[in-house]
Ligand SMILES: Nc1ncnc2c1ncn2[C@@H]1O[C@H](COP(=O)(O)OP(=O)(O)OP(=O)(O)O)[C@@H](O)[C@H]1O
């Protein structure tokens with residue numbers, strides 16, 4: 001049988017999707033153990049095809065300039081303002097959105113609410129559940145008070161069945177697939193949930209979206225380490241990736257766009273979870289800034305910025321002196337631990353404060369995750385306050401970026417941060433010296449160096 005190409009075996013890592021030609025215990029790409037699985041061989045190109053010159057024999061495609069007329073894609077606003085905000089104005093017609101989140105965080109709840117709202121507004125909406133029986137979804141709808149919404153509901157897992165049904169009659173404006181990991185394509189072998197199945201099913205659903213102008217939403221599960229389970233590849237295939245985050249023990253949830261081909265990724269939507277489902281939180285600062293007491297050491301308020309929206313959060317630090325020579329712990333919740341190490345190092349090296357024999361705990365209250373680099377100064381103030389046992393004034397907020405040299409650097413949108421702080425009753429800002437007039441109604445204590453902030457907090461002039 002010379003000349004006949006032998007189908008190659010394919011081994012695919014179920015965590016990262018990397019393909020290798022033999023089985024291995026550990027994936028060479030992502031270093032996960034026991035994630036490599038043999039999958040159906042791809043049809044190898046025949047020697048003829050491989051040798052054939054690709055620069056001929058095809059059809060000519062039309063090339064156009066960047067300046068030709070385009071129509072902005074239509075958006076389907078759900079009427080849930082926080083969801084529309086995270087999406088950049090609503091779902092885009094003919095686009096695919098990956099809706100990712102931890103188990104039980106409320107993905108199905110929010111999408112059912114959005115589907116019902118659109119259906120009540122007269123849009124054709126379909127919701128396909130591969131995880132729950134139709135009755136279970138109906139029960140949830142009833143609990144949320146949405147039992148009367150004309151959503152077309154089905155429990156199915158075959159993409160062929162789903163797309164066949166959707167192609168009969170006019171296509172829906174919104175199609176929710178809950179979840180992509182339960183979908184199965186018969187074009188390819190393998191169990192649902194494997195990388196190749198998820199990829200194939202997503203491909204078919206995305207093609208349907210583009211061809212028929214339906215906004216398709218794929219629900220995806222997230223693994224413990226935060227990656228979208230198995231199919232990281234999905235992130236590349238879809239137009240928009242939304243991540244639904246929050247501590248399950250806390251009431252609020254944050255919806256964040258990680259990727260958006262039709263808009264920015266810096267806006268967040270804030271929701272609170274209760275019996276009636278997810279309700280919108282229009283003023284998140286009030287939520288994160290729960291009862292503050294005067295005279296507490298180690299706490300500062302930081303006006304964080306999420307997109308164009310300021311959110312005030314409390315940063316708490318605890319410093320515990322160790323008697324023995326044991327290696328002290330550094331523990332961080334809600335902030336980057338590398339960043340904490342940096343702020344501690346600058347406090348040691350530039351300001352002469354020693355944390356080396358003390359345990360340091362840092363916590364962002366309410367389970368919020370701070371990503372804004374302007375948090376440095378607020379963290380430093382909390383640490384200095386905890387170490388010196390002198391409270392930071394309760395009427396002050398703090399923000400600014402710290403350089404390794406100990407300089408306090410200006411940050412974006414100082415005016416917006418100060419305005420939000422003033423609105424919530426704060427009177428002072430500890431901030432970079434460059435802020436100046438942007439402080440608005442707040443009394444400003446401006447600092448050029450971290451040393452100056454330390455002196456200020458310790459009352460040294
Ligand atoms: N009867 C109820 N009353 C109040 N809250 C409820 C009730 N039932 C469920 N919930 C809340 O809804 C959450 C589950 O929401 P949902 O099913 O939308 O999550 P999910 O992200 O779709 O989960 P999964 O990953 O399992 O599909 C629960 O964690 C719980 O907080």
Ligand SMILES: [Mg+2]
Pocket residue numbers: 107108109131178
């Ligand atoms: Mg669900």
